[in-house]
Every structure is written in C-alpha cells, then in structure tokens.
Amino acid sequence: MMDRSLFIVGAAGEGIQTIGDVISRAFLRHGYPVFTTSEFESRIRGGNSSTRLRIAEEPLNSPRPDADVLLAMNPRAQAHYAPSLQAEGLLIVSEPDATAGLVIPFADLAVKQTGIKLSANAVAAGTLAAATGLPFERLSEELAEAFAKRGQEVLRANVAAARAGYDTATHQLGSRLPEQLPGRSARHCFASAHDAIPIAAAAAGCRFIAAYPMSPSTGIITTFAKHPDLGVFTEQAEDELAAINMAIGASAAGARAMTATSGGGFALMTEALSLAGMIETPIVILVAQRPGPATGLPTRTAQEDLLLTIRGGHGEFPRLVLAPADPQDAVYKTIRAFELADRFQIPVILLTDQYLADSFFSLPRLEIPKDAYQPYLSDPISIEDYKRYARTEDGISPRLVYGQGEHTISLDSDEHTEAGHITEDLETTRPAMVAKRLRKMERLRAAVQPPIFDRVEDAETLLVGWGSTKNAIAEAMLALRNADRKVGTIHFTEVWPLPEFEWPADREIWVVESNATGQFAGLLEQSGVRVSGRIGRSDGRPIDASFLLEAL
Amino acid sequence: MTNSYESQVENQWCPGCPNFGILTALKHALAALALPSSKVCLVSGIGQAAKLPHYVGAHVFNGLHGRAVPAATGIHVANPELTTIVTSGDGCLYGEGGNHFLHALRRNPDITVISHDNQIYALTKGQASPMTRRGEKTRLQFDGVEVEPSQMLATAIVHGCTFVARGFAGELAGLAELFEQAIAHRGMSVVDVIQPCITWGNHPVDWYRERVVAIPENHDPTDRHAAIELALEVPDRFPVGVLYHLPARETFATAYRDRVGSEPLFRLPLIDRRVIDNHIDRLTIAPAEAAGR
Numbered sequence: 001m002m003d004r005s006l007f008i009v010g011a012a013g014e015g016i017q018t019i020g021d022v023i024s025r026a027f028l029r030h031g032y033p034v035f036t037t038s039e040f041e042s043r044i045r046g047g048n049s050s051t052r053l054r055i056a057e058e059p060l061n062s063p064r065p066d067a068d069v070l071l072a073m074n075p076r077a078q079a080h081y082a083p084s085l086q087a088e089g090l091l092i093v094s095e096p097d098a099t100a101g102l103v104i105p106f107a108d109l110a111v112k113q114t115g116i117k118l119s120a121n122a123v124a125a126g127t128l129a130a131a132t133g134l135p136f137e138r139l140s141e142e143l144a145e146a147f148a149k150r151g152q153e154v155l156r157a158n159v160a161a162a163r164a165g166y167d168t169a170t171h172q173l174g175s176r177l178p179e180q181l182p183g184r185s186a187r188h189c190f191a192s193a194h195d196a197i198p199i200a201a202a203a204a205g206c207r208f209i210a211a212y213p214m215s216p217s218t219g220i221i222t223t224f225a226k227h228p229d230l231g232v233f234t235e236q237a238e239d240e241l242a243a244i245n246m247a248i249g250a251s252a253a254g255a256r257a258m259t260a261t262s263g264g265g266f267a268l269m270t271e272a273l274s275l276a277g278m279i280e281t282p283i284v285i286l287v288a289q290r291p292g293p294a295t296g297l298p299t300r301t302a303q304e305d306l307l308l309t310i311r312g313g314h315g316e317f318p319r320l321v322l323a324p325a326d327p328q329d330a331v332y333k334t335i336r337a338f339e340l341a342d343r344f345q346i347p348v349i350l351l352t353d354q355y356l357a358d359s360f361f362s363l364p365r366l367e368i369p370k371d372a373y374q375p376y377l378s379d380p381i382s383i384e385d386y387k388r389y390a391r392t393e394d395g396i397s398p399r400l401v402y403g404q405g406e407h408t409i410s411l412d413s414d415e416h417t418e419a420g421h422i423t424e425d426l427e428t429t430r431p432a433m434v435a436k437r438l439r440k441m442e443r444l445r446a447a448v449q450p451p452i453f454d455r456v457e458d459a460e461t462l463l464v465g466w467g468s469t470k471n472a473i474a475e476a477m478l479a480l481r482n483a484d485r486k487v488g489t490i491h492f493t494e495v496w497p498l499p500e501f502e503w504p505a506d507r508e509i510w511v512v513e514s515n516a517t518g519q520f521a522g523l524l525e526q527s528g529v530r531v532s533g534r535i536g537r538s539d540g541r542p543i544d545a546s547f548l549l550e551a552l
Numbered sequence: 553m554t555n556s557y558e559s560q561v562e563n564q565w566c567p568g569c570p571n572f573g574i575l576t577a578l579k580h581a582l583a584a585l586a587l588p589s590s591k592v593c594l595v596s597g598i599g600q601a602a603k604l605p606h607y608v609g610a611h612v613f614n615g616l617h618g619r620a621v622p623a624a625t626g627i628h629v630a631n632p633e634l635t636t637i638v639t640s641g642d643g644c645l646y647g648e649g650g651n652h653f654l655h656a657l658r659r660n661p662d663i664t665v666i667s668h669d670n671q672i673y674a675l676t677k678g679q680a681s682p683m684t685r686r687g688e689k690t691r692l693q694f695d696g697v698e699v700e701p702s703q704m705l706a707t708a709i710v711h712g713c714t715f716v717a718r719g720f721a722g723e724l725a726g727l728a729e730l731f732e733q734a735i736a737h738r739g740m741s742v743v744d745v746i747q748p749c750i751t752w753g754n755h756p757v758d759w760y761r762e763r764v765v766a767i768p769e770n771h772d773p774t775d776r777h778a779a780i781e782l783a784l785e786v787p788d789r790f791p792v793g794v795l796y797h798l799p800a801r802e803t804f805a806t807a808y809r810d811r812v813g814s815e816p817l818f819r820l821p822l823i824d825r826r827v828i829d830n831h832i833d834r835l836t837i838a839p840a841e842a843a844g845r
Contacts, residue, residue: 241619
C-alpha cells in the first residue's frame with residue numbers, strides 16, 4: 001500500500017508552508033488523500049521549520065517521523081532534517097551536494113524564468129511534483145486556483161517557474177523518474193480541527209466570540225472574523241479576563257457564546273470559569289494546548305492542560321471537558337459543547353492542541369448534523385413567579401435570559417437565594433445551593449459518551465488514550481497486530497466527568513498521552529483502574545506510531 | 553414587572569451611607585426615563601457599591617471583582633434593547649478593572665458606568681483605592697499613601713468618551729439629573745460619584761461638601777482642554793456636573809448590527825443551512841475532471 005512521506009524544510013519566511021499546501025492540494029485534486037503537519041519555531045523569520053505531507057491511497061491521518069522525500073530550502077535545514085530521511089530516500093537541495101538525489105537551484109531558476117525570486121517556491125513545487133509522480137496538470141490547476149486573485153501575470157510567472165522545476169527535475173532524474181500516479185476519483189475534505197470548529201459552532205447557534213490572540217488558538221476567532229456569513233460577533237479583547245467575562249455577559253443575555261485560548265490564557269480565565277459555574281451561565285471555552293510551564297513552547301504540541309481544565313477554578317462546580325480526536329470529531333464535540341453547556345447551564349471546555357490546530361486531515365465530506373441546534377431556554381409566558389435558581393430534582397433550573405420576557409432576572413457571583421440575590425444564610429440556603437449545583441453532575445455524568453473500543457475483545461494489552469492521539473495509537477495497534485501481538489485500544493474523547501462504563505477485565509493497560517506526568521492515567525487510577533504503564537511524550541512533538549512502537 | 557424599581561432584598565450598607573443617595577438618584581433617573589424594569593440591566597463587580605443592583609427591581613449581573621465592564625459590554629452586544637448600567641466602586645472599576653475601563657472607552661459600548669468613588673476600599677476594611685489622595689493614612693498604608701491617585705475622568709476624556717460627568721452622592725437632585733443624562737446618552741457614559749465613606753474614609757461628609765463645587769456655568773462641555781482641567785482639579789476640589797459632552801459617536805458592534813439587525817441575539821434565526829454547507833464545500837477538494845476517469 002502506498003504510504004509516502006514528504007518533508008519540505010527550511011527557515012520561517014521561505015514559504016515552505018505555501019509549497020506544502022500547493023502540493024497537498026494538487027495531490028487531493030489527483031484523488032489522493034494527504035495528511036499535512038507543520039512544525040515551526042515561534043518566530044517570523046529564520047530557524048528550522050518543516051511541513052510534512054503523508055500521501056496515500058486511503059487516508060493515513062497520523063504523522064510519520066521519517067521522510068521518503070526531503071526537500072531542503074537551505075543547507076542549515078538540510079543538515080537539521082537529513083537524519084529523518086530514509087536510507088533509500090530522495091534528497092532535494094538547491095546547492096551542489098554529493099549526497100543529494102536532485103540539485104535544483106530554486107531561486108536561480110526562478111529568476112531566470114520569471115525574473116521574480118519569489119517564484120522559487122513554485123520551482124520547488126514543480127520539482128516535488130516530478131519527484132513524486134504527480135502530473136504537472138494537477139499542479140498547474142492548483143496554482144491557477146491559488147493565484148486566481150493575483151492576476152494573470154503572477155499566475156503565468158508561477159506556472160512557468162513550476163514548469164522549469166518540473167522539467168529540470170525530470171531531466172536530472174532520468175531513469176530514476178517515478179511513474180506518474182494514476183488519477184483517482186475520491187473526493188476529500190482537507191481541513192484541520194480548527195477549520196471545522198467555527199463552522200460547527202455557527203451551526204450550533206454560536207453568535208459571540210471574544211478572545212485574546214494566543215497560539216495555537218488564534219485561528220478560531222480569525223475564521224469567524226474572515227467569514228462574516230457565519231454570523232458570529234467577534235471581538236479581540238484586551239486580555240483573557242475581558243474575553244471570558246464578555247462572553248459570559250453575552251451568554252447571560254441569551255447569546256450562545258465562546259472564547260478560545262491556550263493554557264496560559266486559560267489560567268487567567270479560571271476565575272471566570274468559576275463565575276460561570278456559580279451563576280450557572282453556559283459558556284464554551286476552547287483550550288488549544290501547547291507545552292508549558294509558562295510560555296513553554298508556543299508553537300509545539302502537548303496534552304499538559306488536562307488537569308488544569310478539570311481542576312481549574314476556585315470552589316466546586318460541575319463542568320464538562322471534551323477532547324476531540326480529529327476534525328470530524330471536533331465538529332461533533334463542538335455541537336455537544338454548546339448543547340450540553342446550555343442544557344446543564346455549565347462551562348464546557350473544548351480541549352484541543354497545536355497538533356489538531358495545525359494538522360490537515362483528509363476526510364470524507366465533513367458531516368454537520370441537521371439538528372446541531374437544540375434550544376434550552378424556558379418560555380417566560382409559562383412562568384409566573386420566576387426564580388433563576390429554583391431548586392429542582394436534577395438541579396437544573398428553568399433558564400430565562402435578560403430581556404426575554406417581563407421577568408427580572410438576577411445572576412450573582414455571591415452565594416445566592418433561589419431568586420439570585422446575595423445571601424449568607426448558612427443554615428438552609430448555602431447547603432441547598434451547594435447540593436443543587438453538584439446535583440447537575442449526576443445527570444451530566446450519564447450524558448458523557450463512553451470511550452471508543454477498538455479490537456478490545458481478544459486483546460491482552462490495551463492502549464488507552466484521549467484526544468488527538470487517536471490515529472497514532474490506532475496505527476501502532478495495527479502494526480502490533482500485524483506482528484501477532486494481541487493489542488486493542490480504548491480512546492476517550494469526553495474526558496470529564498469520566499464516563500461510566502465497564503472496563504474489560506484482566507488486561508494490561510497502557511495509557512498514552514503527550515505529557516510527562518501521566519495526567520489522564522492518574523485520573524483513571526483514582527477512579528479505580530489498574531494502570532500497568534504509561535507512555536508519555538513531552539518534547540513538543542506529536543505522538544506518532546513509531547514513537548509508540550519504540551516505547552512498547 | 554413594576555416601574556417602582558423596588559427590591560425586597562435586605563440592604564447591607566452601613567446606616568447613613570451616601571450609597572443610599574446614589575441608589576435613590578438612580579431610581580429617580582430610571583423613573584424619569586420611564587424605562588421598564590425588564591429592559592434595565594444593572595451590572596456590578598464586587599464591593600459594597602457592587603451590591604447596588606440587588607437593591608433595584610431590575611435585571612442583576614453581580615459578577616467578578618473588576619470585570620463588570622467586560623460583562624456589561626457582552627450583555628450590550630447580545631441585547632441592545634437593554635439599558636445596561638454598570639454600578640461599582642472605584643477600586644473595582646479603576647483598580648482591578650482599570651485595564652478594562654481603558655479599553656471600554658476605546659470600544660464605546662452603549663452603556664453607562666457609574667463609579668461609587670469613595671477613595672477607599674470599604675468592604676475589605678480600609679485600604680487605599682486608586683483614588684486615595686497621596687499622603688493619606690489607611691489601614692494598610694500606615695505611613696500614608698506613597699503614590700499619586702489615578703485621574704480616570706481625565707483619562708476618559710482623553711480616550712474620546714462622549715459623556716463624562718462628576719456627581720456628589722450628597723446632592724440627590726443634581727445626581728439624578730446627571731444619571732438621567734448619562735443613561736440617555738448614546739455610547740459609553742461615565743459618571744464618577746463622590747461618595748464619602750462614613751466608616752473607613754479619612755474625611756467626614758462635610759469635608760467633601762465643602763470641596764464640592766458646581767462646574768462654572770460658562771464651562772463649554774465640548775471643550776476638551778477645559779474638561780480635562782476640571783477633571784484634574786481633584787483631589788483638591790470636586791467640580792460636579794457635566795465635564796465633557798459631545799454628540800454621540802459610533803458605538804461598539806455597529807458593523808455587526810448593520811449586518812444582523814438590532815434584535816437580541818437569542819431571537820435571531822439559526823444561520824441558514826446553505827451557508828454551513830458552503831463552508832463545508834470550501835474545505836472540500838474535488839478530484840480533477842481528468843482524474844479517475
């Protein structure tokens with residue numbers, strides 16, 4: 001089965017993401033699914049970055065740490081990434097090098113062909129097309145789309161540059177030139193989880209986002225701002241405190257509202273997380289994780305903020321933490337986040353990471369359920385004497401919002417009466433309100449979806465993971481099964497409250513997560529699960545199958 | 553449901569606190585403007601002043617210390633049919649919430665911000681606030697405050713706030729009149745109310761009364777420099793009245809409201825399914841004509 005890994009490496013500012021995007025899309029035009037990850041330093045120019053494409057006949061949406069083809073834009077990046085190249089792999093560089101399979105002077109060719117040095121990217125893309133068996137037509141079609149708005153002249157120059165790269169590479173490869181890949185008819189959605197989330201949020205009735213820019217979460221509010229037809233009001237707040245308090249205010253006035261941040265920003269938001277818990281006002285908080293502590297590694301990935309999202313916030317109140325596995329799952333989880341936030345009148349955290357934010361998956365057409373919006377506001381006409389925090393059997397009070405009817409509504413961050421007014425009645429009201437808020441947890445626990453079981457039946461060893469590691473764990477599991485190891489997986493995408501389900505008896509349980517201390521493993525142990533071992537990764541890179549195979 | 557704005561909630565303020573004057577003046581202003589209770593949302597943070605919303609028969613958002621203004625901004629965006637009024641102390645609005653105050657001035661949401669300016673932290677029992685005069689001794693700054701007080705009204709004027717006023721809690725009629733004007737004004741309006749603290753304050757009510765002066769009749773409230781000069785007379789004198797008043801400028805979220813209309817967001821229909829489908833299409837890459845045939 002085809003499984004080809006292309007690395008495009010260089011410095012920030014050299015356009016490697018552009019090259020990767022054009023080649024990815026050209027392959028998708030040819031009917032081949034591509035999985036693209038990006039790795040970059042927290043800077044605008046220089047350093048070492050890579051864009052990695054994994055091309056297959058059926059989607060292989062998980063990263064490979066090694067390359068079959070390595071295209072280096074500069075010698076420094078070449079030296080840095082050369083160890084990733086397979087022994088039989090093809091090295092493509094721009095300056096004469098005995099170890100290289102192709103030497104294409106990208107910039108010189110570009111200047112010669114078009115007089116524009118910037119077309120070096122198009123030369124590199126043409127080179128890659130020749131080296132991977134991608135017909136030139138697919139590339140030129142993609143360039144036509146990419147440069148549609150830049151005018152005919154720019155387009156012609158780039159196509160000519162790409163052609164020069166393609167022809168030069170074809171000539172140099174000679175008998176080593178790979179056969180052209182046959183076209184396929186498969187149609188794919190090519191998206192990151194953060195591409196999918198704003199669309200799902202709009203479908204779920206989201207009307208408000210306030211956020212403070214923070215990698216890797218900034219794409220969420222940017223997408224809403226770029227696409228006003230999604231109907232979501234966007235505001236760049238002065239800080240995360242303002243962002244979440246604005247969103248809670250909007251929610252109190254009846255708008256489905258969200259904010260998006262990363263761990264450090266969420267740390268600032270935790271006071272307001274507690275506010276949302278106390279005033280029982282729904283809010284969706286997207287937390288895109290990156291390695292900490294403090295500033296950590298701003299452009300790398302991690303699963304280090306699980307406990308922060310579960311435990312953050314003073315006092316005791318129910319909350320839900322969802323950790324999507326891929327873009328389609330992110331759609332479902334976003335819809336559930338808004339629905340369950342409204343239904344239980346609680347804060348819901350959508351826990352993603354840099355890997356999910358910046359990796360592009362090839363999937364069937366994204367499905368957004370038709371019933372993505374479920375209303376939970378009560379009818380003001382049906383209520384005579386309204387009490388915002390009326391005590392009910394399940395702890396959920398009928399919810400009205402400001403201006404919905406004639407009733408006045410009181411929300412109070414102090415301990416409050418059923419009517420929402422400040423109280424220090426420790427005899428009756430305080431215990432009743434504590435119990436009321438926590439009672440919601442029982443129903444909530446029952447609403448949480450159980451994890452996904454895969455080949456658990458005959459498995460002796462279970463790999464247990466959560467969130468974005470799903471595909472990498474599945475790939476490792478299949479490789480182990482091919483080697484006659486009886487391995488299965490249990491994968492959680494709803495992580496708090498822990499779902500209630502029957503754990504299969506007498507299995508070895510290995511918990512896999514992108515952190516050093518085994519945060520999820522610890523939660524499982526606290527709930528009585530006997531964990532045999534932990535596999536953690538905390539170097540900022542995503543967990544991939546070969547990492548797991550080595551660890552096992 | 554009533555227009556008397558009466559509340560059944562037991563008042564926790566010290567007997568005789570000038571906050572009662574602010575409460576009464578606010579109710580008078582709401583009545584004068586004939587605003588129905590169900591269309592008035594009072595937003596506060598934490599502190600003695602921040603309890604005010606509970607004592608008015610209207611909507612209440614009693615949120616976090618320092619965060620009243622962002623919450624009010626969100627409420628205003630979500631439902632512009634509401635008259636949204638922030639009422640909190642100087643510590644909450646200018647100290648803990650100072651950064652939010654600055655940026656709200658830039659946004660210009662159609663809200664009114666009333667600061668109960670008692671120049672002290674009362675609920676935490678007598679520490680300096682950002683408005684405490686330099687040199688004054690408190691229950692924390694034992695040798696006297698060593699830093700300058702904030703000049704938040706001048707700051708508001710500099711940031712282009714189109715209605716800036718100072719009131720005195722001991723002068724009910726004038727205060728109610730200022731509130732009425734501020735609430736009626738479109739855009740962010742700021743009223744700083746001198747509110748002597750009778751328990752923790754360094755000066756009795758009369759000390760303030762002696763220093764409160766009316767803004768000169770010939771003051772031109774569109775004159776920015778004159779307004780700033782009046783604002784800066786504090787802490788030696790407290791000129792009360794409208795310092796700065798310009799015609800309304802564009803309010804926050806106007807561009808969004810031009811697109812979606814003026815309805816509260818909860819009343820807007822769901823985004824058309826075709827829009828959602830178009831966005832899914834945007835992310836979908838079809839194979840080329842020639843491919844796969």
